[in-house]
Amino acid sequence: MARREPLNREKVLDAALALADEEGLDGLSMRRLAKALGVEAMSLYNHVSNKADLLDGIAERVFAQVEPPDPELPWQEQVRSAALSMYRAFRRHPVVPMALVTDRSNPTSVRALSPLDALVGALYAGGFDDQGAWRALGAVNSLVFGSLLLSTGGFAADVREHAGATNVGAYVTQMNPAALPHFSRLLRWTQGGGVDPEADFRHALDALIKGLENQAS
Amino acid sequence: MARREPLNREKVLDAALALADEEGLDGLSMRRLAKALGVEAMSLYNHVSNKADLLDGIAERVFAQVEPPDPELPWQEQVRSAALSMYRAFRRHPVVPMALVTDRSNPTSVRALSPLDALVGALYAGGFDDQGAWRALGAVNSLVFGSLLLSTGGFAADVREHAGATNVGAYVTQMNPAALPHFSRLLRWTQGGGVDPEADFRHALDALIKGLENQAS
DNA sequence: GGCGTATGCTTACGCTGTAAGTAGAGGAGA
DNA sequence: TCTCCTCTACTTACAGCGTAAGCATACGCC
Known part of the structure; x- marks a missing residue:
């Protein structure tokens, strides 16, 4: 045998x-x-040990691809590059964020978290106190995972094939324009193509970081 | 009978x-x-007709609780109040955002989207062009759903019972402080209590809106 | 009174995650 | 070399899932 x-x-x-x-x-x-x-x-x-463990494992594998930011840069740049690196790593494996949200098992491993540790360090160095760093971290993570999930998950799944459409605007395929005038204008625009999820994310991230600067005390 | x-x-x-x-x-x-x-x-x-249809139905029911913003207010306030209303509606039913991400069925109904339509209208009225409104809407939605998912889903589930802990910082229960020094400082702080997810979300939303103002052209 | 239609029940299929028990191969010690 | 222990993989089985197909019942209308 x-x-x-x-x-x-x-x-x-x-x-x-x-x-x-x-x-x-x-x-x-x-x-x-x-x-x-x-x-x-x-x-x-x-x-x-589990299916949950399996999902954890693949999530950790993707986390490991995230590059920690250069600690010499100003904190804004560190946040930007860490967030973008997370976004890109998970974009390469679109289902993994959904796995993270869905499963509910072990605490995440140290290895997966080390890029986030660097990010928190940057926030502290930038003058945030504990609560400020906590909030800034939560905001950035929410934006990263929210963008990923809305552009990948059920929301956009039914129109994913349309012109790379993404985000919440995309999940309406037919509607009465009179009922939702602004929304349907927006939707019509997206169907002209040219929607780029990563560029959209970068814009959102820029706005968030700009806003966080005011809160850095 | x-x-x-x-x-x-x-x-x-x-x-x-x-x-x-x-x-x-x-x-x-x-x-x-x-x-x-x-x-x-x-x-x-x-x-x-389906389990997916069932999930759609409950999502729509929650969406219907979202209050459209007052169109007389400046766009920043409209965005803030619409986003907060969405956040609160879904917070009352924590599993629904996960259902939205997980399922992948029909396009969302007109009724569910009408608060978002008002939000888009506010953005247009605030001077955003199509792309700007698209991006701003995506950013706000990402932040709302990201916050909800990170504070509810698998990420935080294993420590949900700790002091209302939330967001990505929370899903580490034991760690070597030397390996993740900043992170463990932050985690220790959260365990002092006083973490308030809605207040954190509001802070993040304020920052994002502040940043969007610069992009309103 | 009879009939069409809507409602709910029964049964069944193929799928899921995984507990429990078994077979066989590789390495270690005599 | 023989034996035993451990580790890997396979087999079987169970309870649960979503839902397709078919059947029974009860209502509203002629």
């Missing part, structure tokens, strides 16, 4: 991330993942 | 929302909902 190359956690997580990227979060089941690895479902439990 | 008071869509949605509030999104299954209504699961399909 031919001995198979043994599994390990890394291979499982790699395959899980690939499968999720390809088929969406719904397509990622233990059985399908096992099949993709040429293995039975229960074998995965030797390397992953 | 005693004739039962007949079901209707409204009753189904009411019960679904109540069940979801009470048991979380995972606790909301067709079978359990049916049992709560004293009915068999398949009977629900006479009033709801």
Whole structure:
């Protein structure tokens, strides 16, 4: 009986991330993942304690791609680059933010959090006190994950194929223009193309950072 | 055989929302909902075409609680009050934003969107062009839903019981302080209590609106 | 009174995550 | 070399899910 190359956690997580990227979060089941690895479902439990653990694992893998900001830069630039790096890392794997929101298991690992630690450090260095840093961090994270989720999740899913449309404006496909005049003008504009989610996010981030400057005390 | 008071869509949605509030999104299954209504699961399909349709329905019900802003106010105030109203409506039903992100079905109804229409109108009136309004709307929505999701979802779920802790900072329960010095300082601060998610959100919203003013051209 | 239609129930299918038990291969110690 | 221990993977099984198909009942209208 031919001995198979043994599994390990890394291979499982790699395959899980690939499968999720390809088929969406719904397509990622233990059985399908096992099949993709040429293995039975229960074998995965030797390397992953749970499905939640599996999702944690792929989230951590994506977090690890986030680059910490250069501590020499002013705090505004550090916040901007850290936030953008998070945004880009998760944009490459659109289902992962949904996994983060959906699952509810272990505390996130130290490794995943280290870029955020640098970000908090930048805020402290920029003159924020504890509450200010807490709020600024929450605001930035909310904007990053909110942008990701609104441009990826159910909101926009039904029109994702339209011209790269994104965000909440996009999830209306037919409407009575008289009932929602401004909204339908906006929607018509988006259908002219030229919507770029990352550029939109950058704009929003710029605005937020500008506003945070006033609160830095 | 005693004739039962007949079901209707409204009753189904009411019960679904109540069940979801009470048991979380995972606790909301067709079978359990049916049992709560004293009915068999398949009977629900006479009033709801899908589980996704069910989730849409409860989301719409929450959207309907959002109050449109006073069109006499300056656009900044309109944005602020509309965003806050959305935040509060969804905060009362914490699982609904997750349902919105998770499901992927019909376009959202006109009724649900009318407060957003007013918001877009305020942006146009404030001097934003199409792209500016699009971006501002996306930024505000991202912040609202990001705040809701981070303070409710998997991120914070494992520590939700700690002192109302919220947002990304909260999902670390034990860590090596040396590895994440700034983060653990911040975390220690949050455990002193006094974290108020809505106040934090308001601060973030103020910052964002301040930043958007610069972009209003 | 009879009939069409709407409502709800029953059964069934294929899917899910995962608990429990079993088989076999690799390495360690005698 | 033989034996035993551990680790990996497989098999089976269970309870739950969403929902398709078919059947029974009760109401409103002719």
